[in-house]
Amino acid sequence: MNPQPAADICSAIADGLVSDDITAHLAPVWEMMAAKGDALAADRRKRERTLGRARARLAVADSRWDPEVAAFGRDIVDQAGGRRDVPPYTRFFKDVSPSAAQDFGIDREIKQGQAWLDELGRNPDEPIAIKWTPRLGAVTGTLDACSKARVDGLRALALQGTSEELYVEDINLELDRLEGDLKKLFPGQPKRVAAFLEATRPKRKRATDEDDEGTGGQNS
Known part of the structure; x- marks a missing residue:
């Protein structure tokens, strides 16, 4: 959630309260x-931007890993004389082919590279x-670092969401208190x-009421 609308509501309430001496x-x-x-x-915007940058770096790192693996595979095939049933091909690609490895997800690519x-x-x-x-160490290490940065970004954003939920709960509690105080001041x-x-009223409801008041004024 974006806490800015809630903050704007709080600001409006504060201004309304200040406008009356009572x-x-x-x-x-x-x-x-x-x-x-x-x-x-502000924190949400910062964390969302950080996560976006981490995702962008990860996409670039992944795009570098795939062609390097393809080149590694071609080199190994050449050294095996074009055969895929003898070393060194069977040594490195016994369980997965170079092309199949390029279709792995990020975590599996890192595991395979390692x-x-x-x-x-x-x-x-x-x-x-x-x-x-x-060569493989460079692209796999970069991919791993970028993947961890994305995970950190997601974790930070999740914690941000928890803080925002608590903030909304605090607002609702204060609204109940405020309404009680106002009823005492203006019985x-x-x-x-x-x-x-x-x-605190929905914008659509406020707009509808204002339109009704305007229509009533014209018909009176």
């Missing part, structure tokens, strides 16, 4: 609630390892009480 003392809590909502809205790196690490001085360990004056809560 209720001005009730305004500070609503000014505080408005400021809290503004801060939450498996190839582990196999290359068994004999780090062989030509295949010297050539491909840094037997429901319209005056409702005026201070006007900002």
